Amino acid sequence: MALSKKELTQMTKEFKIVWLPIVFILLGLTQPIVMYYMPVILQSMGGVEGIMIDPTMAKPEGREVLASTLNSQFDQLGIIILVVALMSMIQGEKANGMMAFILTRPVPILSYLNSKIVIHYLVAVICITLGYAVSYGYSAYLFTVVPFKEALWALAFYCVWLLFVITFVAMMSTFFKSPAVIALISIVVLLVCRFIAGLHPFIDAVNPASNSLSAANILMTGNLEVGDGIHIIVTLLLVLLMITTMHGFIAKKKF
Amino acid sequence: MGCGENMLLIENLQKSYGQHEVLKGVALKVEKGEILGFVGGNGAGKTTTLNCITGLVEQDCGKVMINNVPKSQSLDYKKQFYFIPDTIHVFPNIAAYDWIHFVLSLYEKTDDAKLQSFIHVFGMEKSINKPMGTYSYGMLHKMALITAFTISPPILIMDEPLNGLDPLAVVAFKNCLKEYSENGGTVLFSTHLLDVAEKICRSICFLKDGKIVLHESVENLLVDGSLETIFMEKQANEG
Numbered sequence: 001m002a003l004s005k006k007e008l009t010q011m012t013k014e015f016k017i018v019w020l021p022i023v024f025i026l027l028g029l030t031q032p033i034v035m036y037y038m039p040v041i042l043q044s045m046g047g048v049e050g051i052m053i054d055p056t057m058a059k060p061e062g063r064e065v066l067a068s069t070l071n072s073q074f075d076q077l078g079i080i081i082l083v084v085a086l087m088s089m090i091q092g093e094k095a096n097g098m099m100a101f102i103l104t105r106p107v108p109i110l111s112y113l114n115s116k117i118v119i120h121y122l123v124a125v126i127c128i129t130l131g132y133a134v135s136y137g138y139s140a141y142l143f144t145v146v147p148f149k150e151a152l153w154a155l156a157f158y159c160v161w162l163l164f165v166i167t168f169v170a171m172m173s174t175f176f177k178s179p180a181v182i183a184l185i186s187i188v189v190l191l192v193c194r195f196i197a198g199l200h201p202f203i204d205a206v207n208p209a210s211n212s213l214s215a216a217n218i219l220m221t222g223n224l225e226v227g228d229g230i231h232i233i234v235t236l237l238l239v240l241l242m243i244t245t246m247h248g249f250i251a252k253k254k255f
Numbered sequence: 256m257g258c259g260e261n262m263l264l265i266e267n268l269q270k271s272y273g274q275h276e277v278l279k280g281v282a283l284k285v286e287k288g289e290i291l292g293f294v295g296g297n298g299a300g301k302t303t304t305l306n307c308i309t310g311l312v313e314q315d316c317g318k319v320m321i322n323n324v325p326k327s328q329s330l331d332y333k334k335q336f337y338f339i340p341d342t343i344h345v346f347p348n349i350a351a352y353d354w355i356h357f358v359l360s361l362y363e364k365t366d367d368a369k370l371q372s373f374i375h376v377f378g379m380e381k382s383i384n385k386p387m388g389t390y391s392y393g394m395l396h397k398m399a400l401i402t403a404f405t406i407s408p409p410i411l412i413m414d415e416p417l418n419g420l421d422p423l424a425v426v427a428f429k430n431c432l433k434e435y436s437e438n439g440g441t442v443l444f445s446t447h448l449l450d451v452a453e454k455i456c457r458s459i460c461f462l463k464d465g466k467i468v469l470h471e472s473v474e475n476l477l478v479d480g481s482l483e484t485i486f487m488e489k490q491a492n493e494g
Contacts, residue, residue: 002360013348097344104309105361106333253313 003107003115011123016085021127023081024074028131031069032138035060062139062146067219069135070158074128075194075212080187083169086120087182090173099250109250113170113243121166125159132158150222157215160232164208165190167239174246201227208235260287261323262410262441263308268317270303277303278314279465285410285443290436292452293445294482295462296490301445302341304462305414308443309338322409334362337403341414343395347388351379351398354387355405362406373401376427393419400424404431411435413444417451429455449482461489 011017034041093099102112136151168190172182193209204210210231218224263285270278277300285291295301306312308319310326310333319326321335345354359365374383377397387395396419403411417425432442432455446452452459452473459476461469468489476485 002357006357009349009353010346013346097340097342098346100311101340101344102361104311104333104338105358106330107361108330253311 003102003111004119007115007119011119017123020081020085020123021130024078024127024131025134026131027073027078027081028069028133028135029138031073031135032065032142035065035068036142060143062144063150063219063222065139065143066132066135066146066151066154067216069132069139070154070212070219071216073135074131074158075209076191078128078131079165079190079194082124082165083183083186083190086124086166086169087173087179087186089116089120089170091177091179091182094174094177103250109247110243113246113250117167117170117243120170121163124162124166128158128162129155146219147222150218153224154215154218157211157218157228157232160235161208161211161215163239164211164235167242171242171246174249205230206234207231208238211235261285262287262289262321263443264318264320265304265308266318268304268307268319269315270300270307270312271315277465278307278317281317281462281465281467283460283467283470285441287409287441288436288439290432290442290455290457291444292456292459293443293462294447294449294452294459294486295445299462300465301462302414305338305412305443305445309336309412311338311340335408336410336412337362337406337408339396339399339403339411339413339416341418343392343399345387345390345395345398348386350384351387351390352383355383355398355402358402359405362408364406366405370401370405373404373431376431377401377424378427391419393421393424396420397424400428400431404435407435407438407440409439410441410443413442415446416444417446417448425451449486453477453482461486463489 008017090099093102099112103109132151132155136146139146169182169186172186176182176185190209193207194212196203197207197209197213198204204213204227208231211228214225214228214231218228261284263283265281265283268278268281269276281300281304293301293304303312307314307317308321308326310329321332324332324335326332345351355370359370374380377400379394379397379401382390382394383398387398390398396416400416403413417428420428436442436457456473458470458472459482460467469485473482476482479485
């Protein structure tokens with residue numbers, strides 16, 4: 001509890017607790033507004049050859065807009081922002097000696113890691129939820145209303161993917177000393193995971209980004225599939241594996 | 256000297272960094288209530304020994320026990336000591352008072368009256384609520400000492416605790432150490448200040464090239480001259 005409180009205090013002092021939610025609210029806001037004003041934007045660009053505005057083009061539904069908020073805004077720019085904001089969560093404490101200080105106190109390594117992952121995950125969930133809520137509101141206002149239950153299920157699945165994202169960044173932050181290396185590897189691996197989701201059923205079974213795809217599918221179809229549950233189990237197992245690896249790494253004093 | 260009960264027991268402690276053998280079988284017994292000064296030249300292995308004891312570094316070989324708790328019982332073992340490293344690591348934008356409370360909570364200690372009394376002893380009343388980033392090196396050491404004495408673990412392990420302390424703080428440190436030891440606390444600290452060690456410590460341990468070359472009570476050592484003379488002799492003879 002004391003460690004979690006310390007993490008929260010630290011994030012507050014670094015203003016992460018302020019600017020991260022604002023960024024995600026803006027990201028959530030962007031998708032419905034851009035999609036709503038897309039024809040106007042394209043028209044105002046005028047003179048661009050090859051672009052044809054079809055006035056009879058069907059207006060997208062709210063569920064499509066919300067799904068593209070998750071898949072376009074949060075899964076691309078959102079992930080990059082999260083990685084950059086959280087890449088120092090363990091590396092920073094290794095570099096300034098704080099990790100060595102805490103681990104020579106009566107603190108289990110697991111408690112240290114859990115406090116890091118849980119607090120950063122909760123902050124990330126709050127940010128995503130705020131951004132998602134804003135996107136939901138604007139999608140309903142500008143397009144059509146998405147059933148609340150479906151939106152909630154989609155968010156729940158997305159949060160499972162988010163748990164993988166945070167744990168993966170924490171693991172990279174444990175392994176490497178350079179923030180640039182942590183950011184590069186994390187962004188590349190997470191974006192590749194997301195881009196290959198949906199390519200092949202076998203890859204999907206072990207790809208944690210399938211949860212993000214499931215979230216989008218729930219929004220688009222309103223249906224939950226059996227495979228979605230398997231994705232959650234596999235992701236949770238991967239998270240456990242990563243925590244065990246981090247524990248072993250720190251226990252062997254490889255920092 | 257102490258009361259005969261072993262507080263710290265080290266047997267055949269060995270540690271190498273690559274090809275460089277830093278500790279070559281350190282063996283040491285520190286009795287309960289003892290104040291032991293750990294002295295030696297630069298690179299003798301003092302910090303590595305302290306790091307092995309505190310778990311910051313894993314030894315290649317050897318046994319370490321504090322208060323009969325082996326190092327392998329990590330959590331129970333870590334409750335037996337408080338370690339003040341040479342460099343104090345803090346979060347610059349957090350107030351010292353909040354930081355001390357955080358550290359106390361790790362040891363499940365909440366004695367605020369005791370904390371206030373040590374803040375007063377070290378003259379930190381005015382600065383205790385300031386962010387630690389504004390602290391000087393000496394103030395950080397004072398803050399670490401306040402935390403250590405408030406926790407009062409069975410043994411205090413310190414690496415160069417006198418560095419940066421002003422004369423008043425050195426006096427406060429001596430008094431606190433005396434009181435702590437009289438209440439059964441054991442102290443192990445490394446220092447280069449032999450004149451101070453002579454006044455504070457009850458026994459001295461000389462470390463040279465990764466081996467303990469002398470472990471004797473200050474009383475007995477001073478029969479042969481000052482610690483400085485003995486240190487110079489040891490450095491010359493063993494070298």
